[in-house]
Every structure is written in structure tokens, then in C-alpha cells.
Amino acid sequence: MCIVCGCNNPEDHGAHEPAAPVVLDPSAGDLHYGTGTARASVPGLSQTRTVKLEADVLSANQRLANRNRAHFTAHGVTAYNLMSSPGAGKTTLLCATIEALRRRTPDLPLAVIEGDQQTRLDAERIRAAGAPAIQVNTGRGCHLDAQMVGDAFARLDLHAQAHHHGHRHEHAHEHTHDHNSPEALLFIENVGNLVCPALWDLGEAAKVVILSVTEGDDKPLKYPDMFAAATLMLINKIDLLPYVNFDVARCIDDARRVNPGIAVLQLSATRGEGMQAWLDWLLRKEAAQQARS
């Protein structure tokens, strides 16, 4: 007798279907044994079985990013993810931004999460400019991820500042936040890299890509994923335009090709041109977030 179907002619039929696939919901851990054609699982009949996951590889990071996002919103923090090639001027821009914000909106809490493979040099520059900073060293890693940003945020004064409380407390918040509490800005300076950071959501309100005029105007087409992911493109070092072949109009056109809605600002962090428009953008988005809450 065939032990699978119970018939008396086991030589007459071919191999039976393998055991029913077990469908797994990765987030809930649920199992479903009845999805095979036989609508039954018959254990022990085959050497192998299929396990379906159908899960996005970035889903774990996405969950942490969503948690960061909710955490930022609950604390009235507007977070920006600043990305660029190494040397485009992110840190210099941040130092200039911090100084300008201190003049324009002196009561606005600010903080920075600095990402680099090695050294604390950037965090030290930010602190010298007058804002708290946490340095995250990724070692050989080429991008920040949501886990790193969540861990860093928990260590920032901004966290306690936004709470208005002096006490330390657990991550789970029992109290709700007064929406009239002052808003705060968190800048996340990503590892210098025009490729990888585009894929990793950190929980930010917006991604900002910084392109300096010394890098060439063709970058939006060469690195489309980055420019497609960004909400704003900042063209930096415009004071050097007389000395380089950089077609600003073409660069903006190409950026709009991969991302029709991308906003564009041009500035010089060292000379100050365009800085007020950048602050307007930062504070207007924050006002928009405040209006939503």
C-alpha cells in the first residue's frame, strides 16, 4: 500500500506533492499549514519543505525608521537627513546653519547626529559651533541606519530638552506632549556617500542632498537613486562658480528629470549667499509640521 494516498498500486503513480508549504507572516510569526494544494500538511513525508517569506530586506530598518519618526513627532523634533559626497560641505554648512539659527531663532533647540566611518572631528566642529552633537562611527559601514539614529537620539540633550523635564526616564512614555512645547531641529549628517544612504530610511522628515559645484553638474543622472530620494537639493560653494564649468540650469533640469518635485536652493556656506533662503526652508517645514500637530 502507498503510505501517502493509501492506494493498492503504489507503482502506478509518480511522486506525490511535497508537504504543504508553511506560509509565515514575518512580523506576527503566524503559521498556516493549509495552503498547499492538498490543503493539509503531512509531516515526515519529504526531505524538504518550502518556507515562504516574501519579505522586503529593508523591512527591519523600515520598522525602526518608523519608530524613530513617531518618536521625533511626539517630541516635536523635525529631523533632516543630510547626504552628499565626501567634501561637498555638509559639516561646514551645518556649522554655518547653527550660527545663523542662533542669531535668527535663538530659542530653537538644535542638535546634530554625525555619521562618519572614523574620528570625532565633525562632532567636535559642531559642538564648537554651539550645538550638541553625537558622533556615530560606522567603522567600515558606508551609511547610517535607523538603529544607529535611534540609539544616538536617545543620548542627545534634545531628547531631554524637548521633554522640558529634568528627570531621566525610560524610553516608553506614559505622558503625552503638550503641542505648544517648542519645536526642535535635529540634523543627521550621513556618511559621505552618494550611493548607499539613499536606501536607508532613518525616520527623517526629509532627505537633503548637497552637491557642490566642484563635483560636476552631471551627478543627478549618475546617481539617480539619491536625487530621486531627496526632497531638497542644495547646490553649495556657488562662490566658486566663476572658476569651474558647472551648468546650474542643466543640473537642476537633470535633477527634476529623476525627481520632478525636488526643491532646489543654491548657496555658499562659507560666504553666506543663499543662507537665509535655506533657513526659511528649514523653519517653514518645521512650521508646517507644527501646524499639522
Added chain:
Amino acid sequence: MHELSLADEIVRMVEAAAVREHFKRVATLRLEAGALAGVEVPALRFALNAIVPGTCLEGAQIYIDQPPGRAWCVRCGAEVTITSRADPCPLCDGYPVQVTGGSELRVLDLVVLND
């Protein structure tokens, strides 16, 4: 460069499934890396081969489906195939095009050895 991070995550997901589903060895792993997922497939393979020794994926056959990039052309309304987000519409040369498919990196399924 980030393929190593992605490979790490893939191994982590499979190891977590191994605990939930009570298997120790994987015979076959099937992944999907769309043309617009931002993943260099040979680099991903290289990274996976480097890190699977000592895990439940050691010795597993790895298949990587590579669905093409799909997009909708705003100008001519056609559903087209593209290879990068910077591509214009292959039919009318217009842009922008809105990506509709081929942008995901997923673990599809595993064939595992019953204990």
C-alpha cells in the same frame, strides 16, 4: 558597497525564520533584486558567499530573480521598461517617468531540510 549590509540582513532574516520554523539547514534560497532596487547583484552574491559559512545558509543554492524596472510615462501614458531612474521613456523619449515596479529587494522563499 552596501551589499554587505544587505547580505547581513538577509542572513539575519533567514536565521530568524530558522528559529521560528525549526529548520537547521537551507537547501535553496530565492531572492528578488529588481533592476531599480539599487543593488549590484554580483556584489550581493559575493557578500552572501562571504558570510554564509557557519550559518544555516552554508551550502545553500542561491537564486536571485532580477525583474526589470517598470515605470509609467507621464508624457505618453505608456507602461514601459527602464533600467535606471534617470532613463527617459523608451517610446517617446519623454520624462519624467514614474517607477511602478522592479525597485524591491526581497527574500522570496527557502527550501529547507527537514530535521
